[in-house]
Amino acid sequence: MVSKKQEARHLEGVKSLIDIIHNELSGELEKTTGELIEERRFALEELGTEISDDAQIEYSQVLPSLKFQEELQVSRQDVKHSLGKMKDRPYFGAVTIADDDDGTEKLYIGLNSLKDPSTRDLIIYDWRTPIASAYYANHLGNVDYEVPTVGMQSVDVKERIQLVIEDGRLLDVFDSELYIGDDALQHLLVDTAKDKMKSIVTTIQADQNRIIRQNSAQDVLVLGPPGSGKTSIAMQRIAYLLYLHRHKMNAEHMLFITPNEMFGDYIAEVLPELGEASINALPFYRLHDKLRRGYEFETLFQHIERMRTASDTSAYQLKSSPRLLDAINRHVSHLAERGIKFRTIKIKDEYFATSEELTELFYGKFKDSPIDTRLKKMQVELWPRYEAVLHKAIKERAKALKRVPSYIGTDEELERQAKNEKTKQFRIVRNYIQRLEFVNVEKIYLDILQKLDKAVRQTTLESLRERKLNYEDIAPLLLLTIKVKGLQREPKIQHLIIDEVQDYSPVQLAAISAVFPNARKTMLGDRHQLVHPVISSQLKGEAIELTKSYRSTVEITDFTKSLIGNTITQSIGVHGDPVVQLSYSEFKEKLRQLDSDSVAIIARDAAHAAEVAEELPDVTLLSHDQYTFTKGKILMPNYMSKGFEFTHVFILDYDLYDADKDRYLLYTVASRATRHLYLVEAEQ
The missing domain is CATH 3.40.50.300 (P-loop containing nucleotide triphosphate hydrolases)
Incomplete structure (x- = not known):
């Protein structure tokens, strides 16, 4: 039987320990801050502001030490801040376990781990530790849990309790033999609708826990009804993966692809609540930034409004179909032999490189190389020509400025003005070469549509001529840009969260995979949550199904x-x-x-x-x-x-x-x- 009085005494003891650690750390911080300031001052005085060659060598030896101490100081500050927060709610649950080696032990589960500095024993276990799975298993008796690099372990769970702690006070204790349910669940679950999304770490259920701790080396598809905690699970999974791979992964290696513009703000507080930095979030629509500038891009919401009143949706249906994805893949596979399109590059009305000349370079001079290598060789071929044309234009402009009868500047100033003017004027050519804009991806796209549906090809051509791109054109153009040019990839992203995945077409998912080639995915959805007037869920693959709504x-x-x-x-x-x-x-x-x-x-x-x-x-x-x-x-x-x-x-x-x-x-x-x-x- 759980004793609330006994748990209250234990809580006071833990808070006292936190105070001791916090005070010791504060004193250490005060001391080391002074030492660090003194070391900086000494380095400046000894080496001076005018650093000689000899001083540079000495300074390069001092700098790593200073940098290390500053990083250590920041780390201590973070720990101090965490301790301050921990005192308000050190833990939220406890599980009593027994095994053959260590006998019976009671483990307290919280947002962060806490060690007793005198014994080095863990007083609180981070919810992401492997043994914490014994708490989230939601049943007594034998519980199996996985320890990374070790394998499956087994433990006998004797007791499991939830504790409601606010502002350092124990409000309630629940003895949970099965799962967090009924009174306990409703007491612990916050009505998150009152604010932005919050962490569900105190109320994670067994099925949710299995998803959170899924192997990060594979994609995960989670389907469930509204209120089953899919998005919250994704946020806890991010925190878990950051903990599990903390030596090689941080928040910058993760990205949340959200259903709309507001959603990134809605979920912004979850990870900081768990002690992790927020990850970047953006809707799929924002990936249009990787396409050519100068287009007016239709947003998702504008697209939905258009589809609701459209008399003919065949173009959208084609551009969202597996049929188009297959056609893109087939077409790209043949581009090495035929079909790639190039733009003529002009400077004002003068030709810099014609489409015929670029085609000859690609299919003639460099025909024996792979596509991406050919394009790089074409860049190398065009750079000297660009430099020569630019140099000639600067020289002619400088001469023209110097012939002006009235004084408008020194020769040096006029030459600088000529260089600035012509460099700016030639910037579009530089971008064409640098970004491979001479590859006409739009024309390749139109060629693919021509084979599938001539009417759709014609309406798309008209849209492109008006410099407008419909929402459904973003994915195929982005996919082609990456497949043909080999540009716009983001290899540093290691994990993606894709919410409302049932709204994504096969072409969109392929484009996402192309942009983030090194990323594993956690995908969340519900086949029935559809607000688009035309789309039908095209989800494929093995899914983890959630059936409870909270x-x-x-x-x-x-x-x-x-x-x-x-x-x-x-x-x-x-x-x-x-x-x-x-x-x-x-x-x-x-x-x-x-x-x-x-x-x-x-x-x-x-x-x-x-x-x-x-x-x-x-x-x-x-x-x-x-x-x-x-x-x-x-x-x-x-x-x-x-x-x-x-x-x-x-x-x-x-x-x-x-x-x-x-x-x-x-x-x-x-x-x-x-x-x-x-x-x-x-x-x-």
Whole structure:
């Protein structure tokens, strides 16, 4: 039987130990900071500000020592900061284990490890340590867990408890023989809809724990219903991998590909809460930065709006199909013999290199080399010509400036002006050579489309002539750019998180793999969460399926399940209010009275949202280019709500949705609500 009084005494002892370590570290920091400042001052005085050759040698010997001490000082500061945070909640659970070698031992599990400096024994175990799996296994008795480089280990779990600690005070203790559920789960789970996404490390379930600790040497596909913790699992997995590979991987080696612009801000606090640096996040749309400048790129939300009103979606369907991906791969495999297209390079109206000349270099002079080597040899061939033409232009411009009858500068100043002018003027040619822009990827793309659908090829050509690229053109052009030119790869990224993966076409996923060739992937999705009017899930491969939903009340989860005939998802949520139907006037009154900073008003589209915003003065209208997650009463088109959660959700014009055609859209939108869901009738 768990004794709350006994656990409270243990907590006080741990806090006292943290104070001792914190105070000792503070004193050491104060001392070493003074020593470091003194060493810097001494180095400057001895070596002086004017460093001679001899002094440079001496300084180069001192510098590594100073650098090492400064890095050590930063590390100590980080530990001190962690200790300060740890005192508020040193741990959140404990597990009593027994094995043949060490007998019975009680292990406390927290966000970070803590050692007793006098004995070097671990007082708290980091949740990412292998033995912590015994806690997350969610059952008593024999538990197997994996130790990297060692293999599977076995331990007998005798007791498992959860502790609710806030501001250094023990609020509650739960004896959990099975899993974190019922009262314990609801006490521990925070309604994350009140703020940005938080860590779920205190409530990780056994199935979630297995995903978090999956081997990082393979791709992982996780499918689950709304509220099953998919995105949170991904964040915990990042923290786990950073811990597991801390000597060779850091936050800069990871990237989160998000569903929309706001999502990066929404998840920004999770990793810092776990003591790790935030990783970069961007939506797929932002990869268009790797394509040629000068185009107007359609965003995802603009694309969805267009698709909803389009009379013909065949072009989108083709460009998102496995058929196009196969055609791209086949076409590229033949480019060594035929089919590559080149642009003529001009400087003003004068030819620098014609497409025919570039074709002759590629298929003639350098024909025996691989494609990427040929292009590099072409660069080498063009650089001296560029330098010669630039030098000649600078020389002629300098002469022209010097012939000006009035004084406009010294010869040296005029020569410098001529060089700046012509270098700037010739920059486009330099970029053409440097970035292989003379390779006409767009023309190659059009040739591929010509073989598949001439009408689609024609509409794409018209779009390119207008310098506009539709959202569905970004992936194939990016994939071709990388496959043909061999540029724009980011090899330093070692791990990718791809959220809402069911929204990605085979061409988009292939483009992502091409941009990040060294990255393993954790992919998260739900085949039924679809807001796109045309797309159907094309997910393939073996997946880990989650079936429990923790986010919403039982009533809301049951309602969302009924929309799509789902009989698999289990609701682990609390009971709450029933789903409520409101007239539009009742909605406005309810909204006026509502005191909450987590309210979403879901409109049909951007135009509808703008229309509603005019009569709701206290509501924040979210735009397509929103970059930060906003709290309060927010109004948005239905497709923008995906990925987020809110305490209160109002679905406007609910009665205008088609129960069959829009069922997956309604399922997605309704599942944004954690506690209260309102179905609002269209205004009469």
